[in-house]
Amino acid sequence: MEFDQMRQLDAIERLGTMSSAAEELHISQPALSRSIQRLEAELGCTLFDRAGRRIELNDAGRAAVEGARAILRDEKVLRVNVAAAVERARALHVATVAPAPLWRLTALAMERFPQETLIYETVDEREALRQVASGASDFAITCADPHRPGLQACELMHENLFVTLPPNHPFAARKAVAFADLANETFLIMTNIGFWRGLVDRAIPGATYIEQNDRMVFSQLARSTPHCTFITDAPFQRDATPGRAIVPISDPAAHAVFYLVTRSDAKGIAGALFSWAREEGRA
Structure with a gap:
């Protein structure tokens, strides 16, 4: 049983004919008929009552369509959730004590790295530093230079x-x-x-x-x-x-003076964005 077959069942029920479904799905009508026959063989029952060139869903077919649509809805949710997880994994995570310095960092990121996304959380200073030190966030924005081993900081705004x-x-x-x-x-x-x-x-x-x-x-x-x-x-x-x-x-x-904080060993985009922010702060 394949997702394509689920979509085929849905299209046949919505459009009413094999030919219309085949046209929407961009496959030939014989290929669609063979795919449905394989599905019926796998399920061990017929899904359509056939009378010459006409076909109509029987009770088993209607149950199959209902199940197919539930599977397709779940597939869509799965794809959205996976895409969101991938986006979060690619994004730069920021723990900030205030909104304005986050907007400053966002402006710097868009100027130099427009393809990057920032995801943020507003927290207190202690939590911001905990997150960046543990690796849960790429950056912390704080109201003081933390002067902590393993971290580096620069004035942001x-x-x-x-x-x-x-x-x-x-x-x-x-x-x-x-x-x-x-x-x-x-x-x-x-x-x-x-x-x-x-x-x-x-x-x-x-x-x-x-x-x-x-x-x-x-x-x-x-x-x-x-x-x-x-x-x-x-x-x-x-x-x-x-x-x-x-x-x-x-x-x-x-x-207030806000500082951008990241790990001393920050690499990749996080390290490059920190260097850019530090350079801009000195300008």
């Missing part, structure tokens, strides 16, 4: 945190604010912002957070909300909040 405010907010005209100034404020905030979320939770006492996990919805709400929001100077966020005051946060913790 800087990112600075700002607060955005409605024009009538008391702090809207300030040149800068501190985290302490923002105590007890209400913030509209994206959920998946990596280490920045933990930082503001710790740094701003009494704050209330209204979470949004859809970036498009967040962008729309951020234009008109009466609440504070956060923004950084990452390229994708520039000019993202028209009509609002954008005020720098002065605390040292609001100024």
Whole structure:
């Protein structure tokens, strides 16, 4: 029993005639007839009632078609799953503490290695380093140079945190604010912002957070909300909040330096991408 025979049964049932099925399958009608006869011999029963040139599925044939279609669905799922597994195996895996430096790494990869795919997971710094050290990830993106044996790191990007405010907010005209100034404020905030979320939770006492996990919805709400929001100077966020005051946060913790980390023995595309990122960081 072969997959081709499963497809042939399906085509005959859908199209109603051997000739139409043969045309769709790009084989001759005699070849299709012989294939079906072999299948019937293997199953030990006839699948069609034949009357001259006409054929019609019998009960066994209808059961065979139903089974064939289930097998073909399973085959499709198998192919999709295998293709996805192959793609994951070929992709570069990144464990990152924040989204913006991942986008920076993606831009570097597309510039030099456009055929490569990056798969990422947002984790804390300890987990990111564990993954890269164990080989579970090709890269870690961290907030500090780990200075660990067996690992190498280079500076990837800087990112600075700002607060955005409605024009009538008391702090809207300030040149800068501190985290302490923002105590007890209400913030509209994206959920998946990596280490920045933990930082503001710790740094701003009494704050209330209204979470949004859809970036498009967040962008729309951020234009008109009466609440504070956060923004950084990452390229994708520039000019993202028209009509609002954008005020720098002065605390040292609001100024992040991200590092790209990989194993010292990294080879192939991973090693070449790290070298490219390090070269770009020095430029």
